[in-house]
Amino acid sequence: xxxxxxxxxxxxxxxxxxxxxxxxxxxxxxxxxxxxxxxxxxxxxxxxxxxxxxxxxxxxxxxxxxxxxxxxxxxxxxxxxxxxxxxxxxxxxxxxxxxxxxxxxxxxx
Amino acid sequence: xxxxxxxxxxxxxxxxxxxxxxxxxxxxxxxxxxxxxxxxxxxxxxxxxxxxxxxxxxxxxxxxxxxxxxxxxxxxxxxxxxxxxxxxxxxxxxxxxxxxxxxxxxxxxxxxxxx
Numbered sequence: 001x002x003x004x005x006x007x008x009x010x011x012x013x014x015x016x017x018x019x020x021x022x023x024x025x026x027x028x029x030x031x032x033x034x035x036x037x038x039x040x041x042x043x044x045x046x047x048x049x050x051x052x053x054x055x056x057x058x059x060x061x062x063x064x065x066x067x068x069x070x071x072x073x074x075x076x077x078x079x080x081x082x083x084x085x086x087x088x089x090x091x092x093x094x095x096x097x098x099x100x101x102x103x104x105x106x107x108x109x
Numbered sequence: 110x111x112x113x114x115x116x117x118x119x120x121x122x123x124x125x126x127x128x129x130x131x132x133x134x135x136x137x138x139x140x141x142x143x144x145x146x147x148x149x150x151x152x153x154x155x156x157x158x159x160x161x162x163x164x165x166x167x168x169x170x171x172x173x174x175x176x177x178x179x180x181x182x183x184x185x186x187x188x189x190x191x192x193x194x195x196x197x198x199x200x201x202x203x204x205x206x207x208x209x210x211x212x213x214x215x216x217x218x219x220x221x222x223x224x
Contacts, residue, residue, distance in 0.1 A: 043199055043215035044152065084148065096165055097213060099152040 003027055004100035006088050011107045017078050021103045023088030024070045030098075032091035033064055033071050037084045040100065044087055047073075078107045112136050113216035115200050121222045122190055128218045129186045132200030140164075141183035141206035142213065143175060146197040158183050159205055195223045 006023045014089065024078055025033075028064045028108040050062040051070050061074040088100035113134045114141060122128055122212045136139060142165075143155040157165035172188040200216040 041218075043217050045215070046212050087152070096154055096157070098154075101149065101151050 002101075003098050004088055004090055006103045007098040008101055009104040010106050010109060011097055011103065013078050014108055015078055015080060017107075018074065018076045019078055019088055019105060020072055020074045021088075021105075022070050022072050023103075024068075025088075025090055025102050026069070027090065027092065027098075028069060029067075030092055032089040034089040034091070034097075035062055035071075035073050036061075036087040036089050036099070041086045044099075047086070075105075078105075080107050081108065083107045111180055113214050114203055115198075115216040115219050117178040117219060118217065119220050119222075121224065123224055124192060126184070127189050128186045128190060128221070129184055130198055130200075130221075131156055131184045132216055133182050134200075134202040134214070134216075135185040136183065136214060138204050138214075140203050140211075141177065141180070142201040142203075142214075143185050144201060144215075146199060147217070148196070152155070152199070156183075156185075160201055172199075177180055190199065190223045192223050195221055197221070 003026050035047040036044040037047045038044040048057050050063050050064045056061045059076045063072045085102040085104045085108050087102045090098045116131045140159045143158045144152050146152045155169050156175045158177045171194050174186045178185045197218045197220050199218045201213040203211040203213045
């Protein structure tokens with residue numbers, strides 16, 4: 001089983017839609033969780049950290065469920081510019097990040 | 110100014126050749142990394158250096174040798190290139206204060222194609 005699993009998509013949604021991605025992880029000792037965004041042929045960039053209490057940044061909401069070992073990302077009011085691949089990322093000891101394969105989102109006009 | 114820069118951006122070479130990719134960060138960070146992103150888009154850590162010292166060395170063939178002349182630079186040298194080495198290689202850096210929330214900043218990537 002992969003350490004971090006994501007549905008690769010693509011998720012095709014119209015502008016203005018709400019879309020949610022989930023990610024499951026196998027290592028219960030994982031300490032921190034993040035969502036990164038990667039545009040086509042570009043480098044990954046940190047989108048937001050994920051906390052057990054849930055956190056929100058504008059149209060983006062991230063949630064962590066340690067008991068079920070999954071994290072989620074909700075995007076409200078999708079924009080064309082949200083089209084990208086969203087990477088679920090775990091932090092383990094030694095400042096080591098483990099990346100999921102990413103979920104591709106395509107927002108259509 | 111680019112925070113994490115890599116050269117070259119594209120590298121096309123023949124099997125068996127030796128090549129190097131350079132990485133520099135001007136963020137004053139102590140830790141630098143090399144990642145490989147294969148055709149299936151999985152990003153995997155290869156190496157990590159903290160203040161010029163190797164701290165992470167994942168299962169990578171010893172044809173890959175990182176070199177850190179100072180904490181702002183981490184170069185990757187690859188000997189005897191193979192077809193399976195074709196991928197995008199990303200350099201990254203972080204402050205590495207020991208806090209688990211350190212953000213890693215990635216360079217633009219080097220797309221290596223081995224023919």
